[in-house]
Amino acid sequence: MTLQDKLTTAAATGNTADVEALLREGAQVNGVNRFGRTALQVMMMGSTPVAQLLLERRADPNVTDRSTGTTPLHDAARTGFLDTARLLVQFRADPQATDNNNCRPIDLARENGHVEVVDFLQSQ
Known part of the structure; x- marks a missing residue:
C-alpha cells in the first residue's frame, strides 16, 4: 500500500x-x-x-471529484456536517462551486433537509 x-x-x-x-x-x-x-x-x-x-x-478545499464534479464542501453540505462546512469555507472553499449537475453545496444541503447548513451557506 x-x-x-x-x-x-x-x-x-x-x-x-x-x-x-x-x-x-x-x-x-x-x-x-x-x-x-x-x-x-x-x-x-x-x-x-x-x-x-x-x-x-x-x-x-476546492478539489473536485473527477466523476461528479463535487467538492468536499458539497459532501459536507449533503451530509449535514456544519462544523466541517464552516471549516472548509474558512479555508476558502467556494460555496458557489457547482457540480456536474449544476448544484451548489447549498442546493444539496437544502435537498437533504440540513437547515443549519443552508442557513450558514446563505450567509456566505
Whole structure:
C-alpha cells in the first residue's frame, strides 16, 4: 500500500494521529490514492480534527471529484456536517462551486433537509 493510500485510509477512518504521522513521513496532502482521490475528498466528514489538520497543511478545499464534479464542501453540505462546512469555507472553499449537475453545496444541503447548513451557506 502506498503512502497516499495509507493517508486516504487514515483520513477516511478519522484517524488524526495516523494522518499526521503519514504527512510527516512524506505523504502529499494533495496527492491522490489509487482511486484518484485526495485525503480531503475521502475524509470522514464528521471528523473536524482531520479536516483541520489537512487544511492547515494546505489541502485544496476546492478539489473536485473527477466523476461528479463535487467538492468536499458539497459532501459536507449533503451530509449535514456544519462544523466541517464552516471549516472548509474558512479555508476558502467556494460555496458557489457547482457540480456536474449544476448544484451548489447549498442546493444539496437544502435537498437533504440540513437547515443549519443552508442557513450558514446563505450567509456566505
